[in-house]
Amino acid sequence: MLGGACFSEAVDQGAQKPLCRKWGIMPSDFGDESGEKLFDWILKVGQDASEAALLTSAERLKGAFRNARGEIGRTAGGEDGEKVAEWAKLRMSQFEALPEYETIKEAIDSKLNSQKIDHDFFTDQSGHDFLLFRVEDAPDVSGAFEDLEKQTDLALDKALEARSKTREQARDAESLDDRAASARQASKALDEARAPERDIELSEMRSK
Numbered sequence: 766m767l768g769g770a771c772f773s774e775a776v777d778q779g780a781q782k783p784l785c786r787k788w789g790i791m792p793s794d795f796g797d798e799s800g801e802k803l804f805d806w807i808l809k810v811g812q813d814a815s816e817a818a819l820l821t822s823a824e825r826l827k828g829a830f831r832n833a834r835g836e837i838g839r840t841a842g843g844e845d846g847e848k849v850a851e852w853a854k855l856r857m858s859q860f861e862a863l864p865e866y867e868t869i870k871e872a873i874d875s876k877l878n879s880q881k882i883d884h885d886f887f888t889d890q891s892g893h894d895f896l897l898f899r900v901e902d903a904p905d906v907s908g909a910f911e912d913l914e915k916q917t918d919l920a921l922d923k924a925l926e927a928r929s930k931t932r933e934q935a936r937d938a939e940s941l942d943d944r945a946a947s948a949r950q951a952s953k954a955l956d957e958a959r960a961p962e963r964d965i966e967l968s969e970m971r972s973k
Contacts, residue, residue: 799876800916806868807917807924816928816935822864823921829859830914837910840903850900854966857886857894870894872916876909 806826811819833855840853860869870886873896877884882905884898898906925935 796912796916797876797879799872799879799913800920802868802872802875803913803916804920804923806865806872807920809865809868811924815938816925816930817938819924820921820932820935823917826860826863826869827914827917829863830910830917832859834907834910837903837907840900852897853900853903854887854895854897857896861894872913873910876913877906880905880909882906882909 803826807819807823810822814822836855837853857866857870860866860873863869874884874886877898882898882902884896884902884906886894886896888894922932925931
């Protein structure tokens, strides 16, 4: 298993590095810092999990990125003569339903920052997070989420490699009953996370 000592090492005055530097793993291995954070997420989730469970968690995260891209794609311009909203806000509920949500949020923030996409996170009165971005940047935000989905795959492969496993071996090690249970759990979590209304909202003014 990948324990806590694997994803954090003590440095000066108790500070921590996010990854096992002794593996020689650097942000450049994932394209940028956001990929490194996703690898950190994989390690945290996988501390006490089997390879099959790790694979399931990664697939859930990839599904959340895909669903978010679908919602972001709804931010089309208005009809002729209709005033187009300037800002969009995306519910983060599908990501909040996953373990180690704060690390996922850091990866998203890092990716958007690296691409110089103006954005912000805010929490509503019920305690749920939203991602705020300009409507005109929707294609770039969608592209950033696509990159994050691909980086999740890369982070998963590197984590499995550290266990001397492949995806095929991880899947083969999981019984049919466990696969069915994992699928039901993932489906239930996503259903509970999704609100009845759309996950994307548009507004003319930026709210703080």
